[in-house]
Amino acid sequence: MTASLRLRPPRHRADPRAVAWWTVQALLAAVPVAGAAISAYWRFTDRPAWLGALLVVFVLLCAGFVLVVPRVYYRTGRWEVTEDAVYTRTGLLTRTWRIAPMSRVQTVDTVRGPVQRLFGLADVTVTTASAAGPLKIEGLDEELAAELAERLTAITQSTPGDAT
Amino acid sequence: MIPDIEETATEEDAAWRSPHPRVVVAAAVFSLAVAVPAAIALARFLVGRGVALDRGVAAAAAAALLVVGAAAVYETARRRATRYRLTGRRLELHSGIWTKEYRAVPRERVRSVDVTADPVRRVLGLAVVKVATGEKDASGGPAELTLDALAVAEAEALRGILLGGRAERPDDGPLAELRWSWIRYAPLTVWTFVGGGLALGGLYKLLDTLGFEPAKWETAARVWEWITATPWITVPLLLAANALLGFAGAIVLYAESWGRYRLERRPGVLRLRRGLLTTRSLTLEERRLRGVAVTEPLLLRLGGGARVTAVTTGLRKAEENATEEVAALTPPLPAREARRIASAVLREELDPAGLRGHPRAARGRRVRRALVAAAALAAALDVLDAWTAWVPAWAWALPVLAVPAGWALAAEGYRSLGHGLTRRYLVTRSGAARRRTVALDRSGIIGLTISESLFQRRAGLVTVSATTAAGEGRYDVLDVGRDEGLRLARHAVPGLLEPFVEESG
Numbered sequence: 001m002t003a004s005l006r007l008r009p010p011r012h013r014a015d016p017r018a019v020a021w022w023t024v025q026a027l028l029a030a031v032p033v034a035g036a037a038i039s040a041y042w043r044f045t046d047r048p049a050w051l052g053a054l055l056v057v058f059v060l061l062c063a064g065f066v067l068v069v070p071r072v073y074y075r076t077g078r079w080e081v082t083e084d085a086v087y088t089r090t091g092l093l094t095r096t097w098r099i100a101p102m103s104r105v106q107t108v109d110t111v112r113g114p115v116q117r118l119f120g121l122a123d124v125t126v127t128t129a130s131a132a133g134p135l136k137i138e139g140l141d142e143e144l145a146a147e148l149a150e151r152l153t154a155i156t157q158s159t160p161g162d163a164t
Numbered sequence: 165m166i167p168d169i170e171e172t173a174t175e176e177d178a179a180w181r182s183p184h185p186r187v188v189v190a191a192a193v194f195s196l197a198v199a200v201p202a203a204i205a206l207a208r209f210l211v212g213r214g215v216a217l218d219r220g221v222a223a224a225a226a227a228a229l230l231v232v233g234a235a236a237v238y239e240t241a242r243r244r245a246t247r248y249r250l251t252g253r254r255l256e257l258h259s260g261i262w263t264k265e266y267r268a269v270p271r272e273r274v275r276s277v278d279v280t281a282d283p284v285r286r287v288l289g290l291a292v293v294k295v296a297t298g299e300k301d302a303s304g305g306p307a308e309l310t311l312d313a314l315a316v317a318e319a320e321a322l323r324g325i326l327l328g329g330r331a332e333r334p335d336d337g338p339l340a341e342l343r344w345s346w347i348r349y350a351p352l353t354v355w356t357f358v359g360g361g362l363a364l365g366g367l368y369k370l371l372d373t374l375g376f377e378p379a380k381w382e383t384a385a386r387v388w389e390w391i392t393a394t395p396w397i398t399v400p401l402l403l404a405a406n407a408l409l410g411f412a413g414a415i416v417l418y419a420e421s422w423g424r425y426r427l428e429r430r431p432g433v434l435r436l437r438r439g440l441l442t443t444r445s446l447t448l449e450e451r452r453l454r455g456v457a458v459t460e461p462l463l464l465r466l467g468g469g470a471r472v473t474a475v476t477t478g479l480r481k482a483e484e485n486a487t488e489e490v491a492a493l494t495p496p497l498p499a500r501e502a503r504r505i506a507s508a509v510l511r512e513e514l515d516p517a518g519l520r521g522h523p524r525a526a527r528g529r530r531v532r533r534a535l536v537a538a539a540a541l542a543a544a545l546d547v548l549d550a551w552t553a554w555v556p557a558w559a560w561a562l563p564v565l566a567v568p569a570g571w572a573l574a575a576e577g578y579r580s581l582g583h584g585l586t587r588r589y590l591v592t593r594s595g596a597a598r599r600r601t602v603a604l605d606r607s608g609i610i611g612l613t614i615s616e617s618l619f620q621r622r623a624g625l626v627t628v629s630a631t632t633a634a635g636e637g638r639y640d641v642l643d644v645g646r647d648e649g650l651r652l653a654r655h656a657v658p659g660l661l662e663p664f665v666e667e668s669g
Binding site: 005080098101104129130135 | 631660664
């Protein structure tokens with residue numbers, strides 16, 4: 001038992017369209033912040049050059065956030081569903097792998113936000129009896145998500161016991 | 165399940181029942197807690213306004229009677245509105261004077277039954293029954309049904325029936341019984357040092373609401389003068405008095421909470437009885453038990469003591485300000501005794517010596533964290549000094565002291581780290597200020613989480629968490645070596661991790 005162990009990444013990624021959806025979300029967060037910073041600079045200061053430079057850097061950071069974060073998110077978030085378990089990996093700085101045995105899954109939900117629907121995407125939430133929170137598979141193709149939820153529900157219903 | 169008790173339940177208990185009539189008396193007695201202070205305040209107010217003493221007192225007495233009468237009337241109405249019934253399938257409860265409420269608990273979902281009687285109810289021969297299930301209510305807490313209050317015999321009978329008669333069968337000797345020598349562990353909490361001050365504060369506030377103003381008394385002024393005049397004598401004296409008060413309080417509280425303590429196992433259930441004045445009795449279904457936790461807070465640990473709590477589904481979380489946890493299985497007692505009881509409850513030896521330590525890198529993380537905290541404290545002081553120019557010289561001793569203190573805690577935290585796997589349990593230990601050893605039933609693990617922060621990745625460490633439906637919902641094995649952690653997770657729940665692990669090298 002001296003072999004070094006590692007967790008292999010789950011097989012699937014989110015739908016590529018999810019990058020666009022997350023970009024929209026990032027824009028919704030970044031644009032107001034950057035806009036507020038620019039208008040504050042314009043109206044409430046004497047517009048000194050050093051502050052202007054700082055502002056440019058800040059706006060560039062916001063742009064970088066919008067461009068980079070959705071892609072990183074797409075690359076790091078992975079999921080897989082086998083006959084026996086749901087397996088997800090999330091996070092870049094703190095990586096988290098979560099495994100829930102199929103026999104302990106209580107409910108499976110799909111969530112589609114209004115904007116998300118424009119992209120034809122859905123999230124799948126897999127809940128167990130634990131207080132530690134559900135497993136989330138984000139940014140799946142709508143139909144794939146519905147199919148997955150149906151499959152999961154069928155498997156969990158055929159499992160006896162109250163999953164505690 | 166025993167058939168004949170089932171039968172009795174369906175036939176005899178199918179009628180609707182109400183709380184015992186004496187609950188009205190109990191409510192009247194409880195209302196004195198409001199009525200008496202209110203009467204005193206009113207009397208003082210009236211006499212202060214120039215009303216004759218006898219008339220003032222009479223008015224106050226009338227007001228007190230009014231409060232007590234109102235409480236009795238309210239309680240009568242509440243009693244009338246409350247009805248419960250036990251059928252073969254479920255326990256049903258109608259309640260509410262204004263808002264009618266109906267709740268039903270399926271009998272097979274009942275996971276614990278808690279029978280409590282405070283001194284007033286005890287004298288009146290009453291007990292409050294709380295029936296908990298594993299279900300969650302709208303607010304997310306476990307659903308609970310409270311019957312306030314039944315005659316003691318009725319309460320005990322109900323408990324017996326709800327837990328399938330198992331609680332009433334003879335047992336094979338208790339797992340634990342109180343030994344009064346354990347009371348030496350009572351003062352080993354932080355409350356001993358702050359409790360005296362808190363009690364004094366409470367007393368002051370009570371006097372204040374009653375219309376007395378201690379701050380304006382001449383004696384108070386003189387005492388204050390004396391304290392400030394000779395601080396080198398009075399401050400240690402006050403601290404000693406505070407500790408003495410806290411010490412006495414802790415002893416009294418321990419005796420009250422844990423007097424007549426007895427933990428026993430009957431077939432299928434654990435039963436805990438305790439309390440000198442307020443008697444509490446908790447019956448837990450063993451099937452719902454997912455393990456135990458042995459907790460050693462710093463002071464208690466230094467004194468060689470520990471406490472045992474249950475990790476179980478279907479018990480409500482203790483309220484924030486509760487003095488003890490609802491899941492407590494033992495009072496503070498000698499560590500060896502705690503280990504023995506925990507092992508008996510687990511039906512397997514819980515041996516801390518058998519735990520494996522964690523890599524040195526985990527110690528480095530803790531020491532670095534302590535040093536960063538000390539540095540942050542120093543930086544904050546520096547900023548404060550630059551802004552306000554008022555930071556006394558002695559304040560700089562704090563970050564300096566924080567270095568050795570933090571270092572010691574970090575080293576202690578590292579020594580605490582440990583994990584192990586037995587036939588039935590996953591055992592994990594951690595914590596410097598509050599060390600806790602948890603043995604979690606491996607069959608109760610309903611998911612695994614492995615996480616690795618940036619710093620952990622560089623140190624080759626991971627945190628393995630087992631999620632469960634019981635207790636806190638998640639128990640961590642902190643900062644374990646990556647290979648060892650994955651191996652642990654792999655063996656803790658056989659087969660679950662297998663398809664996702666790769667071996668290399």
